[in-house]
């Protein structure tokens with residue numbers, strides 16, 4: 001038997017799931033540590049939700065094994081797992097008050113009334129809704145309703161909380177606020193959060209680590225900084241940030257060697273050439289105004305890349321209102337430091 005003190009909160013070993021001919025999850029192995037804020041990020045249909053449902057027990061894997069805190073739960077029904085799920089559609093009971101909604105799960109479990117009340121009040125305080133316990137869900141905003149859903153899960157004091165695009169229904173501003181708040185709440189309660197999203201910025205903002213999914217497989221698991229600064233594949237470089245890929249003859253000309261490379265837009269200089277920098281000449285194809293910054297899309301004077309496309313780099317530059325240099329059609333020199341060139345693994349034949 002494994003020592004529980006060192007067991008990860010969640011361990012997946014070679015988990016796969018097929019629905020008919022669809023291979024939704026294609027052999028995933030993963031450890032998630034106790035108290036970690038872990039995100040599963042990927043495009044629609046990449047298998048994130050299926051993995052979450054397998055951890056919750058709503059879905060049986062076709063093959064593979066799931067452990068929670070060192071115990072094999074693969075064959076265990078959902079209600080016996082020490083796990084709670086928060087969905088995007090909050091599914092609150094409209095005829096009950098907020099407090100009653102939060103208490104409901106404890107009532108089903110026959111927890112005594114006084115304890116129910118005190119735990120529900122505490123959970124509402126955790127999500128900063130203690131003043132709204134008497135309201136009906138219809139009297140709350142979308143963000144507040146989402147917090148009630150969170151309180152309803154927290155009241156059970158699970159070891160693991162699974163969140164499936166919980167902020168998906170909120171508008172952008174509220175979503176940003178809730179991202180910060182959710183991260184604070186997770187720190188406060190200290191339980192493991194597994195968070196599914198297709199929004200890269202959301203994953204970068206909130207997570208201790210992120211798994212990037214594509215076509216049922218994990219492409220890379222890393223901290224937000226590692227994922228952004230050192231993506232290992234073109235897919236990850238493109239899904240987390242702007243990829244700025246150079247390959248084939250373009251790479252040979254611009255980088256000076258064979259391979260597939262990426263340079264992040266903010267690492268490229270437009271008007272100055274730092275000591276030791278590499279340079280490339282090009283023509284500004286487009287200037288995209290972003291408010292606090294501009295994106296300059298530059299066609300390089302270089303032969304086509306491995307896919308036959310003419311090489312282009314996007315440069316991010318703070319909007320200093322000094323942009324005499326930088327209009328569409330202007331000739332320009334780009335510069336970057338060699339350490340900011342990211343070397344990517346070439347795509348395998350299978351994933352190409």
Ligand code: ATP
Pocket residue numbers: 019022023024025042043044045046047048049050051198
């Ligand atoms: P999204 O962000 O759109 O929710 P996802 O990354 O969570 O996508 P999944 O929902 O896990 O992806 O789906 C992975 C694949 O499995 C998709 O091709 C999907 O159509 C398929 N799939 C998921 N559930 C079922 C099911 N119950 N029956 C048949 N196919 C399914």
